[in-house]
Amino acid sequence: MKKYLLRRKAQLEKRLKQLKDLLEKGSETRSMEEVQAEVDELTADLDAVNEALAEFDETVDNDSSGDDEGGEDDENEADEEQDEDEGEKRSILTQEQRAGLTNIINQSLSSRVQVKTNEMKTRNAFCRYLVGQISESEARAMGVQTHGGNVLVPESLAKEIIAYAQEENLLRKYGKVVQTKGTQGFPILIKKAKANRVKTERALNQPIPETDIEFDEYYLNPTETDALVLVTKKLLAMSEMNVERIVVDELKKAYVREEAEFFFNSADNPGALIRKAVAFTPTATDIYDKFVQLKNSLPTSMLKNARWMINRAALTAIETIKTADGFPLLRPDIGLEGGFGYRLLGFPVDVTDFVDAGTPNIQRLYFGDFSTFYIQDVIGTMEVTKLIEKYADTNHVGFKIWHLNDGQLVYGPFEPSVFKLELNA
Incomplete structure (x- = not known):
């Protein structure tokens, strides 16, 4: 199961990098909606795969997917050749659109994935430290905060x-x-006031009268x-x-x-x-x-x-x-x-x-x-x-x-x- 998840993760990251290269070169010929839809789908799949991988107590060994990468290269050769042919065409996306999509891909490949993975590692380390499976120093190294x-x-x-x-x-x-x-304490204001109504326009010497207000203030x-x-x-x-x-x-x-x-x-x-x-x-x-x-x-x-x-x-x-x-x-x-x-x-x-x-x-x-x-x-x-x-x-x-x-x-x-x-x- 873990081997499959690692292989799937490598496939998703590779496709995101391909899209990133096409956008940076201005070679993507599809519309903004089509590219955005694919990026969203790939990002969602990558998040799901990383969440599944984070459930394992042991650290993900990226090298373990190396044996399977050869098959992926063979599967994607045709896609790469097609991308090279499309690179000669003129992109229909504006520079701002390409930059926005590139930022989304960069975020998916780095910060979002890493933050989610680190959260799961810290959570697992916290649980294992409580039951004495790891020491305090090991827990701190995994992001668990201890004091006194x-x-x-x-x-x-x-x-x-x-x-x-x-x-x-x-x-x-x-x-x-x-x-x-x-x-x-967080303040909560409770009041109910009586509004005024006048039938004619107020004169300069006719100020708005004070309203009767029942006012209570609560502090949690x-x-x-x-x-x-x-x-x-x-x-x-x-x-x-x-x-x-x-x-x-x-x-x-x-x-x-x-x-x-x-x-x-x-x-x-x-x-x-x-x-x-x-x-x-x-x-x-x-x-x-x-x-x-x-x-x-x-x-x-x-x-x-x-x-x-x-x-x-x-x-x-x-x-x-x-x-x-x-x-x-x-x-x-x-x-x-x-x-x-x-x-x-x-x-x-x-x-x-x-x-x-x-x-x-x-x-x-x-x-x-x-x-x-x-x-x-x-x-x-x-x-x-x-x-x-x-x-x-x-x-x-x-x-x-x-x-x-x-x-x-x-x-x-x-x-x-x-x-x-x-x-x-």
Whole structure:
């Protein structure tokens, strides 16, 4: 497989170099669209091949493809002769077009490919260093940053962890994520002003009056999110298993659990969903009428992106409810992929255990626009600490993942964005 990938890589690079030579000589006779299409296709194929090669732990040996290059020369002799004949023709591309295409080819042959390959090497080195397969000096030589026993998570892997968190943590999925370089809080301004209207043109002595403004200012406050994973030394010693993959997967799960609990239910987070969502007290006694009242309490401007977020207890209670015409209130939605695929009163339904807040028997529902949940991630702060001595007496190794971020539900005084209803509280 590796031999095939190396051979394919050599073929793609050779064709890109041929195109580059033709463009530099002004011998390319095809139109701009035709050349651009071929360059895009070759670049995409080359990126895919390099990603596949980067999955191998060992460094790509470029010399290993030398045995196959002879066959490639034979296959491309006819193409080269045709290129020489076309070189005598006049190019229909302008100098600016040729220069632009040449830059794209140069980028494909150098920087983009090298950056992607280096990212994969650093990622693999990070995972292998965590489980003790390589030393700290070897890890640093491959681009892993270590300091004081802590290992900075490579950017590519940090994005993978955050992407996994987005799949499991619904507030990350539907909220607004802001990435910052510093730890200073990200300001969110909420206001609603009353505009003025005049029937006649304003006179010189008739200035615009001040409007009544309700103005709130929120600052997200990035704090530490950390989680701990324990792995037995026996597992780390089992070379036939992909232990580093297992460790990274467990770190992902531990991080998501800790972060989601902070966003949904933490008493230390003033903007946590359970604290900031407006508690709804229905006046109706029928459960169907309660849902209707809750839906119609949300401001009209929020209904466009509104959805339900409920726990399993609420799902169980709702599944048996029928409307007045005998149809189930909770209806399947064939347009939703994955998840439970339900709609309640015409709005999508998501089910997550994080809504439980430690009380799984309470039938809790949230309804509103969850895009008003803001998340701040501080770039370059995710790191892992390897704890060996602390758990040595139980033959375990600890891995602590640490990150700076914050997440809060933010809405203006006139437009509450999320309501909370507890059916059996």
